[in-house]
Amino acid sequence: MSYQPTDIKVFDNLLDDKVALQIEDDFDKCPWNVAGNIVSLSNTVLEKYKDNKNVKDYIKFVHDFYELENQSDNTKIADIVLDAFLKHNNIKNINLLRAKANMQTQYTGNKPDMHNSPHVDFLDMPHHVLIYYVNDSDGDTIFFDESENETRRVAPKRGRYVLFNGNILHAGSNPVKSNYRIIINYNMVIPND
């Protein structure tokens, strides 16, 4: 299958509800660490948006499933979620660059129009991003065009996936109402893109 560079595709109900609920429960046993640079973004990105009133980056918690040569003790969670997606889309093999979970919490004075700094995950490598929403929460994923105008929002929902080309500027947001917002973020190369 092939995608236009601007494609953003949302997939619901690929996983059985029970499985999706179990995955959320499994995160009780999954350790988190404080993200690199606290907020998991480069200083270059942070500097760029520091005067933008709608942009705020707040402490982020990360669980690395597959990162470089390392893998965590909890890769089964990431595998179940990814396998269901690949099977549904009849994708036989991919080159997984990285898989990690992010957890974001609330912060004082957060509002629904606030979001994190727009970014791309890897600058110099064509890839796709697959996001899986672990729990029902607020805190949309927001997509932007090259001029940084908002083009689309995807609301988190347990069991939902969104797939998009890695060259699309995007940002997460911290939840205003939900206690936490957990996603699994996969960066991968799909052959014959």
Next chain:
Amino acid sequence: MIKVLDNFVDKDYADCIEKEMLERDFKWYISRSYFTCPEWVTKKYSHMKNLKEYLLLSHDLYNEDKKVSDKTDIVDNIVNRLPNKIFIYRAKANLQTQFTDNNESYHNTPHRDLTNKDGDFEPHKVALYYVNDSDGDTILFNNKLEIVRRIKPKKGRLLLFNGDMLHTSSHPTKSDYRMCINIDYND
């Protein structure tokens, strides 16, 4: 007995502790079933209008005087500076973040750290070490639930009090995170 000891460890080591707890290999766990206290305790205090629970991340360090983490040097370096030999019932690191409509008046559920199976108090002392400069006071209450004292977190500060005192924490409103190390012990 309530004692506040500032600069309990020297500044370089205090910085080192904070840095270590922000590192990639320092593991934090969440509990979604309850935050700082089990629900039945929170219900007991539900008449308190300033009570508001929110997510707590924690890392267990000691349980029944046994190390349950490879990061216990942080605790060891604190308890080694206390005058008497110590039995550590439980030690853990806590991390609290802000929440949306938080303000300085909100706090978590008043509690005592250790109770037996019948819910009765188990005699112990509490040492609370503040890892970073932040807001989010520790609040100590008397048995009538009146506030006896508020202690502001400050890097390097150690708070000592008897475990029979009802107490609670508050989530930060301004600081990005509030980290402390909670040691329940007897000497």
